[in-house]
Structure formats: C-alpha cells, structure tokens
Amino acid sequence: MSISIRDLDKHFGSFHALKNASLEIADGELVALLGPSGSGKTTLLRSIAGLEAPDSGQILFRGADATESRPQDRAVGFVFQHYALFRHMTVFENIAFGLRVRPKKTRPPEEEIRATVTELLKLVQLEWIADRHPDQLSGGQRQRVALARALAPKPGFLLLDEPFGALDTKVRKELRRWLRQLHDELGMTSLFVTHDQEEALELADKVVVMMDGRVEQVGTPEDVYDNPVSASVYQFLGDVNLFHGRVAEGSFLHQPHAPDESTQATAFARPHELEVDRYLISDQSVPAVLLHSYALGPKVRLELRRTDGGGLVEAEITRDRHRELSLVAGDAVWITPKHLRIFGPDVGGSI
Amino acid sequence: MNRHPQDPPLLRAVAIAIALGFLGLVVIVPLVSVFAQAFSKGVGPWWAAVSHPDTLAAVRMTLIAALGSVPLNTAFGISAAWLVTKHRFPGRRLLLSLIDLPFSVSPVISGLVFILLFGAQGWFGPWLQEHDLKIVFAWPGMILATAFVTFPFVARELIPLMEEMGTRDEEAAVMLGAGGWDTFRRVTLPGIRWGLLYGVILCNARAMGEFGAVSVVSGHIRGETNTLPLHAEILYNEYDFTGAFAVASLLTLLAAATVVAKLQLERKLSR
Numbered sequence: 001m002s003i004s005i006r007d008l009d010k011h012f013g014s015f016h017a018l019k020n021a022s023l024e025i026a027d028g029e030l031v032a033l034l035g036p037s038g039s040g041k042t043t044l045l046r047s048i049a050g051l052e053a054p055d056s057g058q059i060l061f062r063g064a065d066a067t068e069s070r071p072q073d074r075a076v077g078f079v080f081q082h083y084a085l086f087r088h089m090t091v092f093e094n095i096a097f098g099l100r101v102r103p104k105k106t107r108p109p110e111e112e113i114r115a116t117v118t119e120l121l122k123l124v125q126l127e128w129i130a131d132r133h134p135d136q137l138s139g140g141q142r143q144r145v146a147l148a149r150a151l152a153p154k155p156g157f158l159l160l161d162e163p164f165g166a167l168d169t170k171v172r173k174e175l176r177r178w179l180r181q182l183h184d185e186l187g188m189t190s191l192f193v194t195h196d197q198e199e200a201l202e203l204a205d206k207v208v209v210m211m212d213g214r215v216e217q218v219g220t221p222e223d224v225y226d227n228p229v230s231a232s233v234y235q236f237l238g239d240v241n242l243f244h245g246r247v248a249e250g251s252f253l254h255q256p257h258a259p260d261e262s263t264q265a266t267a268f269a270r271p272h273e274l275e276v277d278r279y280l281i282s283d284q285s286v287p288a289v290l291l292h293s294y295a296l297g298p299k300v301r302l303e304l305r306r307t308d309g310g311g312l313v314e315a316e317i318t319r320d321r322h323r324e325l326s327l328v329a330g331d332a333v334w335i336t337p338k339h340l341r342i343f344g345p346d347v348g349g350s351i
Numbered sequence: 352m353n354r355h356p357q358d359p360p361l362l363r364a365v366a367i368a369i370a371l372g373f374l375g376l377v378v379i380v381p382l383v384s385v386f387a388q389a390f391s392k393g394v395g396p397w398w399a400a401v402s403h404p405d406t407l408a409a410v411r412m413t414l415i416a417a418l419g420s421v422p423l424n425t426a427f428g429i430s431a432a433w434l435v436t437k438h439r440f441p442g443r444r445l446l447l448s449l450i451d452l453p454f455s456v457s458p459v460i461s462g463l464v465f466i467l468l469f470g471a472q473g474w475f476g477p478w479l480q481e482h483d484l485k486i487v488f489a490w491p492g493m494i495l496a497t498a499f500v501t502f503p504f505v506a507r508e509l510i511p512l513m514e515e516m517g518t519r520d521e522e523a524a525v526m527l528g529a530g531g532w533d534t535f536r537r538v539t540l541p542g543i544r545w546g547l548l549y550g551v552i553l554c555n556a557r558a559m560g561e562f563g564a565v566s567v568v569s570g571h572i573r574g575e576t577n578t579l580p581l582h583a584e585i586l587y588n589e590y591d592f593t594g595a596f597a598v599a600s601l602l603t604l605l606a607a608a609t610v611v612a613k614l615q616l617e618r619k620l621s622r
Contacts, residue, residue, distance in 0.1 A: 051522055071525050084523035088541040098527035101537070153528055 001062050001156035001189050002027045003048065008057035010043055017043040018054065019213040025191060025206075030183050032200035033193045035210035036236060041193045044210070045159050048191070049078050061156065077150035079160040083142045085134040091145050092130040095120055098153035120148040123182070140171040147179075157189035164199060176203050197237050201225060209233050231343040234268050241274065241313045243267040243286075243340065252340055254286055254310070269337040271316035276302060277334045278325065285334040288313060290327050295319065302327070304335065385603050388596035400586075400597035408574045409582035409598070412493060416565065416578060417558040419494030420501055424554050428505025429547070433539070436513040437521070450506050453499055461499050462567025465492055488570035493578070496564040501557045508550030509543055516542055549616055556609040560602065579605075 003025040010018040018040045025031050033041040046052040048059060050071030059067045066074055085094050095117045099108055108116070121127045124144040134142055143163065150158060163179070164172040180203055183190050194200050200207050201221040209217040209224060217229045228234035245255040247265050255264075275281070288304040291312075295301075300322040302315040313335055317325075327333070389397050400406060431450060435443055453461060467473050469486040479486060486492045520542060524534040540547075562580045569576040571585065579602050587595035 049526060051526075072528050072530060076526065078523070078526040080519055080523060082519070084519040086520060086523070086538060086541075097524070097529070097537070101524070101527065101529040101533045149523075149527065 003157065003189070003191075004058075004060040004063070005044070005048070006058040006060070008044065008047060008054045008059070010040075010047065010052060010054045012043075016213055018047070018057075020057070021210075021213070021215050023208060023215055023218065025189060027189055028187055029189055029205050030180065030203065031191045031206045031208060032204035033191060033208050033210060034197060034200040034236075035195065037195060038212075039210040040213040041195075041210045042161055045161055045191065045193050049076050049159055050074050051078075075153070075156045077153070077155035077158040079143075079146045079150050079158070079163055081162040081165055083134075083146040085142055085146060085149070087134055090131050090133055091121075091126065091137070092117055094134070094145060095149045095152050097149065102153075116152060120152055123151075124148045138171075139167050140175060143167065143175060147182075151186070157191065158183075160190065160192035162194060163192055164194075164196075172199075179203070201237075209236065211236070228341070231266065231268065234341060234343070239271050239314060240268045241271065241315075241337075243269065243310065243337065247342060252284070252342060254284070254308075265342050267337070267340040267342045269340050271301070271314045272299075273337060273339045274313070274315040275336040275338055276304075276315050276317055276321075276325065276327075277336065280334045281336055284340075285336040286310060288333055288335050290329055290331045290333060292329055293322070293327060304333065306335075307332070382603060385596055385599050388592060389600040391596075392593050396593050397597045397600075400591075400594035401601060403594070405574045405577070406582060406594075406598055406601075409577045409579045410601070412490065412576060413559055413578040413580075415490050416493045416497040416561070417555055419490075420498035420558050421551060421555050423494075423498045424502045424505050425547070425551055427502060428507075428509055428550060428554075431506045432509035432513050433535075436510060436516075437518055447510075450503050450510075452503075453501070454503055458500050458561065458563030459567055462496050462564035465496055465499075465564075465568050487568050488572065488576060490576070492568040493565055493576060496568045497558045497561050500561050500564045501554045504554035504557060505547065505550035508546050508553065512543055512546040513539075545616060545619065549613065552609055552612050552616070556606060559605055 003023075005021060005023040005025075008018050008021045010016075021040065021044055023044075033045060035041045043052060047054050050066075050069065054067070057067070058065060061074070086097065089097070096113050099113045099116060102108075117130075118127070121130055124147060126141060126144055126148070129137065129141065134145070137145065143166075147163075164175055167175065176199065192203075201224075204221060207217075207219060207221050207224045208215060209228075211230075211232050216233050217224055219227075224233070225237055228237060234240060243252070243254060244264065244266060245253045247253075252265070252267050277285070280287075287307045289307055290302060290304055292303045293300055296316075298319060299316050300319055302317065304313045304315060305311070306313060315335060325333075431446065434440075435447055466487055469475050469479060469492065471480070471487075473487075486495065520538050521534050524538045529537065559578075560580060561578075562584075565578055566581055566584075569578070569581055571577060571581060573582075573585065577585065579598055583595050583598040583602070586592075586598060
C-alpha cells in the first residue's frame with residue numbers, strides 16, 4: 001500500500017516538531033526514517049498511524065485521504081519502541097488481540113483465530129512460548145511477539161518505532177536480517193524509525209533523513225551516504241573530520257585560521273578517507289602528531305592533532321598499513337584527504 | 352530484605368518493643384476491650400442487642416449507604432483517574448485538587464452542606480416538598496453524604512497507578528483495531544484491577560464507618576435512618592453499654608473482614 005504525506009506540520013506547545021514534511025512511499029518498500037533525537041521522525045510515524053493529529057497537511061493511503069480517519073480504521077500495524085505487550089495476557093492472547101476485538105460481523109471464528117495465531121507464532125519462530133507471559137521473555141522474543149501481534153490483523157503496512165533500540169548488538173543484527181527477510185516474504189510496505197545510521201543503511205530500500213522537523217533528504221542508502229545534501233546530513237551519517245579553508249580555482253586550500261569569511265568553506269572527510277604518511281605527499285597534506293591509536297577489528301583508529309592549529313583529526317587505516325608505518329604515539333605524520341566534500345557559501349561538491 | 356548487619360541487637364529489640372507496644376496500646380487493647388465489653392454479660396444479652404429490630408435496621412441502613420455510595424465512587428474514581436492521567440486539558444489541576452477536597456473538609460461540614468441544599472429551609476427544600484421527595488433524613492441523603500466523604504478513595508488509589516502505566520498499552524490496543532470500550536475492558540481495566548479492588552475495599556470500609564456527615568443528615572431516626580456507628584453512639588448515651596459494644600463488635604467484625612480482604616489482595620499483588 002502506498003503512502004503520500006503532504007506538507008505535514010505539527011506543534012507541541014511552542015515546539016515545532018514537524019515543518020512541512022512531505023514524503024512518498026511506494027508499495028512494497030522498506031523505508032527508514034533516520035534522524036537524531038528530536039528531529040521529528042517519531043512524530044511523523046505517529047501521525048501516519050493516527051496517534052498524533054497534525055496541525056495541517058494531508059496523509060493519503062493509496063491515494064485516499066486518511067488524515068481525519070481514526071487510528072482503528074487505518075489498518076496500520078504498529079510496533080512500539082518498548083513493544084507495549086499486554087502484560088496480563090499470554091503471548092498467544094497478545095497476538096490474538098487484534099482479531100478478537102473485531103466487530104462481531106467480521107470477527108473470524110475461534111478455530112480460525114487459533115490457526116492464524118499458530119501460523120504467526122511459527123513465522124516468528126516462537127511456537128514454544130505461546131503460553132508464557134511477556135515478563136518471562138527475553139528482549140528479542142518480546143520484539144518478535146510485538147511484530148507477530150501487529151501482523152495478525154493483516155495490516156496494509158507496518159510502522160516500527162526504534163524496533164531494535166532496546167536490544168543488545170548481537171540480537172539486533174540477527175533481528176535486522178530477519179526483519180528484512182520477513183518484509184520481503186510478506187510483500188509488506190514498512191516504515192521504521194531509527195537514529196542508528198548503520199541500521200538504516202543496512203536494512204532499508206530507501207532512507208529518509210530528518211533534521212529539525214524537516215525531511216532533509218530522501219534516497220537509496222548509497223545515495224544518501226555518498227551524496228549528502230547538506231553538511232548536517234553528512235555529519236549525521238558517520239564520523240567526520242572538518243577542514244577549514246577556501247576554494248580557489250577548483251581546488252581546496254587548507255586555512256586552519258580562515259582570514260576571510262566570505263570565501264571560507266568547510267570541507268569534510270570521513271576517517272577512512274584520510275591517508276596517513278610519514279612524509280608530505282601532496283599540496284593537500286596537513287601536518288599532525290599521533291596522540292593515540294587503537295585496533296577496531298580489522299582496522300586501526302588513529303587520533304591525531306594537527307600541528308598547524310587545525311584541531312583534532314580521526315583517521316582509520318588498515319592493520320597492514322599500520323604495521324608498515326610502525327607508528328607510536330608522538331610521531332609526526334602527514335594527513336592527506338583522498339576525498340573531500342565541501343559545503344560552504346555558494347559552493348558545494350567534492351574534490 | 353535489606354538489613355543493616357551492624358545494627359546492634361539492643362537497638363533492634365528496643366525498636367521492635369516500641370512498635371509492638373504502641374500497636375498494642377492503640378489498636379489491640381481497644382479491639383479486645385470492645386469484645387470484652389460486648390460479651391461481658393454473656394452471649395445472651397449480646398445476641399439480644401444484635402438481633403434487636405433497631406440494630407437490624409441500622410445494619411440495613413449501613414449496607415444501603417455503603418452499597419449506594421461505593422459503586423458511585425467506583426464509577427467516578429475510574430473516570431476521574433482516566434481523565435486526569437490519560438488526557439491533558441485545561442482545568443486538570445483543579446480537578447485533581449477537587450478530588451482531595453473531602454479529605455480536607457470536616458465530615459460534619461460535608462453533612463451540613465446537604466442540609467443547606469436539600470433541607471426544609473435549603474435551596475431545593477420547597478421544590479422537593481412540593482414533589483414529595485425526601486433526601487435529608489432519609490436514605491438518599493445518607494448515600495449522598497457517604498458518597499461525598501468517601502469519593503477520593505478509589506480515584507486516589509488509581510491515579511498514581513494509571514500515571515505509571517502511561518498510554519502505550521492503550522495506543523497499542525487502538526492500533527490493533529480496538530474501539531474505546533474494548534480498549535478499556537481488555538487493556539486498561541486488567542492493568543488496574545488490583546489497585547481498583549484495593550481502592551474499593553478502602554472506600555467501603557470508610558463508608559461503613561462514616562460518622563460525622565451521616566450524623567448530620569440522618570436526623571437520628573431510630574429504626575430508620577440510623578447506621579451502625581450512629582446506633583452505637585445512641586445506645587452508649589443511653590447507658591446501654593452492652594448494646595453499644597455489641598453494635599461496636601459488629602462494626603469491628605466488618606473492619607476485620609476488610610483487613611483480611613486487603614491482606615489477601617496484597618499477597619496476590621506481590622506474587
């Protein structure tokens with residue numbers, strides 16, 4: 001089921017939570033709403049569900065206006081951040097809830113409810129815990145029960161609020177892969193909120209980056225990661241290093257203490273986009289001294305301080321390269337950005 | 352349980368002695384004396400006092416007042432708690448403090464208010480007389496006065512509970528297609544059931560023991576509008592000590608039943 005969101009605006013008192021947010025979600029897509037906390041992503045999700053009423057704007061489901069319809073009538077499955085399982089019901093009854101509360105005329109008979117719930121329990125691989133209560137489950141199990149419960153009434157699409165937020169890293173990775181598989185199997189349209197860029201980039205077909213109540217950028221994960229539209233999106237999507245300078249004749253000149261505001265530009269490079277050498281290798285190189293280094297799996301992270309007054313820099317190099325350089329803290333090195341992304345007055349692009 | 356291992360045994364012994372001594376003096380001794388006085392002349396006179404028509408009428412009126420006011424306050428308590436915890440609206444704080452009003456007003460004043468409203472000289476007095484309706488000095492007044500005095504109990508019990516529950520479960524139910532009534536019956540109510548029962552028990556205990564407010568509106572019509580506490584007082588003032596304490600022992604048994612019910616509930620709650 002496709003969703004169109006048009007110019008959604010929402011205030012909470014004096015806080016402007018959504019600023020003219022617009023978004024198109026096509027049938028069958030798995031979309032990530034990515035942004036820092038307070039960026040409006042959860043408000044947008046709750047507005048689509050009908051749990052918040054926008055001040056203005058329109059929400060269309062399959063082209064039909066649903067802005068005013070009750071949440072019960074929207075046929076939307078919602079998985080809450082902390083699952084909101086009904087504590088006094090067994091896992092089975094939790095999943096059956098959405099079927100049992102149907103009006104008499106459309107309520108399936110008891111055998112059919114049992115069959116549907118059993119099928120869903122099988123789908124989330126939890127048949128053996130049907131009779132337990134939520135407080136007897138692990139976080140990952142609760143998450144899967146919450147998902148099964150949301151799927152039981154056969155919703156047109158699925159909304160998930162920080163679905164993996166409360167889980168430890170290993171379970172999170174497993175569930176992510178499993179959710180992706182489930183989404184493809186069921187042919188659902190799904191939208192999930194996250195503040196974890198890795199999660200969004202790994203899981204989604206389409207990433208919607210939200211900043212300060214606005215939809216900043218919409219695109220495929222690669223697109224958003226490689227071509228961020230603004231400095232704030234770029235900074236949000238991963239660790240970055242800032243280089244101050246100015247742009248002249250198509251090339252970037254490092255100027256740690258920019259003398260002239262008007263021509264000043266800021267260039268960004270991610271830690272893995274920096275080359276570290278013992279010697280100066282190009283006019284883009286800046287001098288630095290190594291403060292500290294630590295291994296991160298197959299990579300080595302270097303913390304450096306620029307000796308020209310440009311502040312701290314983080315670089316990431318391979319273990320082999322680290323061995324080759326045989327660096328120790330206090331060594332003088334040259335840092336050379338392999339790739340610089342420039343956002344500044346009247347300029348934007350990469351060199 | 353967290354106990355300080357350094358606590359000197361003497362200190363503990365003294366603290367326990369003080370607690371038990373005070374409890375004995377203020378609770379146990381009066382309780383025992385009620386029964387001692389009630390049965391001082393044997394079971395026969397006790398039974399005579401308890402089975403006296405006026406006593407039976409007082410039991411009936413006590414039950415009417417409790418059965419009339421407790422359901423009213425249960426309904427009011429649930430809706431008030433639901434309103435102030437699940438919604439934000441102008442006047443919310445005012446409602447919260449109004450709920451506590453009966454706790455801070457003397458029960459006698461509460462009774463007087465109803466006389467001023469519905470008494471012969473009251474605001475609605477003439478209209479009520481015209482239509483031959485009796486509120487004051489009759490059972491409707493007793494229920495009203497009891498309900499007024501006891502109305503914070505259920506609401507006060509539920510508000511912190513529902514505050515803590517938040518609205519997540521209800522939102523989950525709504526997203527699964529449940530309407531207002533289904534959401535309340537299947538999600539909200541089971542979440543608050545023990546707290547609700549506890550509040551109802553407290554409310555009931557207070558309703559049966561209420562003296563001040565009902566004393567004003569009852570008119571002390573023996574065999575008609577007297578409740579057990581009022582009846583006990585009348586008998587006592589008439590120097591019928593055996594009768595007074597026999598009635599008091601009935602009330603004490605009601606209170607004991609309440610305590611037992613509460614203990615049972617707490618055991619279930621801490622399960």
